[in-house]
Amino acid sequence: QAVVTQEPSLTVSPGGTVTLTCGSSTGAVTSGHFPYWFQQKPGQAPRTLIYDTSNQHSWTPARFSGSLLGGKAALTLSGAQPEDEAEYYCLLSYSGARVFGGGTKLTVL
Amino acid sequence: QVQLVQSGAEVKKPGASVKVSCKASGYTFTSYAIHWVRQAPGQRLEWMGWINAGNGNTKYSQKFQGRVTITRDTSASTAYMELSSLRFEDTAVYYCARERYMDVWGKGTTVTVSS
Numbered sequence: 207q208a209v210v211t212q213e214p215s216l217t218v219s220p221g222g223t224v225t226l227t228c229g230s231s232t233g234a235v236t237s238g239h240f241p242y243w244f245q246q247k248p249g250q251a252p253r254t255l256i257y258d259t260s261n262q263h264s265w266t267p268a269r270f271s272g273s274l275l276g277g278k279a280a281l282t283l284s285g286a287q288p289e290d291e292a293e294y295y296c297l298l299s300y301s302g303a304r305v306f307g308g309g310t311k312l313t314v315l
Numbered sequence: 316q317v318q319l320v321q322s323g324a325e326v327k328k329p330g331a332s333v334k335v336s337c338k339a340s341g342y343t344f345t346s347y348a349i350h351w352v353r354q355a356p357g358q359r360l361e362w363m364g365w366i367n368a369g370n371g372n373t374k375y376s377q378k379f380q381g382r383v384t385i386t387r388d389t390s391a392s393t394a395y396m397e398l399s400s401l402r403f404e405d406t407a408v409y410y411c412a413r414e415r416y417m418d419v420w421g422k423g424t425t426v427t428v429s430s
Contacts, residue, residue: 207377242417244360251423252352252360257416295360297417302374304350304362 208232210298212307217315218286226310227278228296234277235298241279242297243272245290246309252295256281286314317341319349319411319421326427332399335424337411344392345369348414351385351396354423355407365414366394401428 209231218224228241235241243256254263256272259279269285279296291314296307322336337349351363364375366385373385379398387394394411408423 244417246360251410251420252412253420254417261416263416263418297360297362303376304365305376306352306360306362309359 207303208298208300208305210296210305210307212294212296212310214308215311215313217313218283218290220286220288220314222286223282223284224286224312225275226281226283226294226296226312227275228280228298228307229278230298232300235274235279237274239279239298239300241272241274243270243279243281244295244297246293246295255294283312288314290314317413317419319413319419321409321411321421321424324425324427326429327401328430329401329403329428331401331428332397333401333426334395334397335409335411335426337394337396337421339368339392339394339413342413344387345389349385349387349394350412350414350417351383351394352410352412353407354410355404358407361407363396363409368394398426401426403428 211229241259244252246252255266260272271282273280294310318340320338345368348365348367350365353361366373384397406428410423411421413419
């Protein structure tokens with residue numbers, strides 16, 4: 207089974223910009239991995255922010271965007287808000303099976 | 316509105332099985348697959364598998380292959396996840412999510428494995 211890697215933790219200043227990445231042990235992440243990004247706050251179910259690399263749900267704040275960057279999937283937060291402090295997970299598809307990354311704890315400080 | 320309502324918390328002994336349900340409402344159940352995801356206390360999310368609610372086809376994570384069975388009852392608009400040979404490390408919150416870009420999630424079912 208593939209291993210999906212994320213930064214364990216990142217810190218961003220309020221109003222600042224940060225990029226979270228999602229890599230695959232099998233090689234470069236492509237659109238064919240249909241990358242997803244989820245936000246999870248303590249005690250809550252995950253909430254999908256981005257699907258299929260760069261598509262936003264209707265509830266996704268415009269400050270979140272998804273892309274492919276340097277062989278990885280990326281989630282960029284532009285103009286961080288205190289309420290963005292959370293755990294972020296990526297999910298990649300491997301011929302229909304899915305694998306989550308280990309998560310990135312984002313601190314807004 | 317679209318909802319996934321999961322069954323209540325369970326306490327099981329090691330070696331037993333647990334079956335968690337996920338009842339869909341507000342949409343045509345057979346139109347979308349259902350994913351199952353779990354999260355042990357303080358740990359990462361783990362994808363367990365999914366079922367095509369229309370034709371019943373399933374796909375499982377290699378990690379759970381042989382121990383997990385996902386089924387559905389279209390007449391009840393309900394998907395089920397059964398995990399067998401439970402171990403202490405299976406203590407977790409189990410979630411279902413709709414495969415329409417995973418837009419709707421259940422609130423989770425806590426399964427505790429304890430002797």
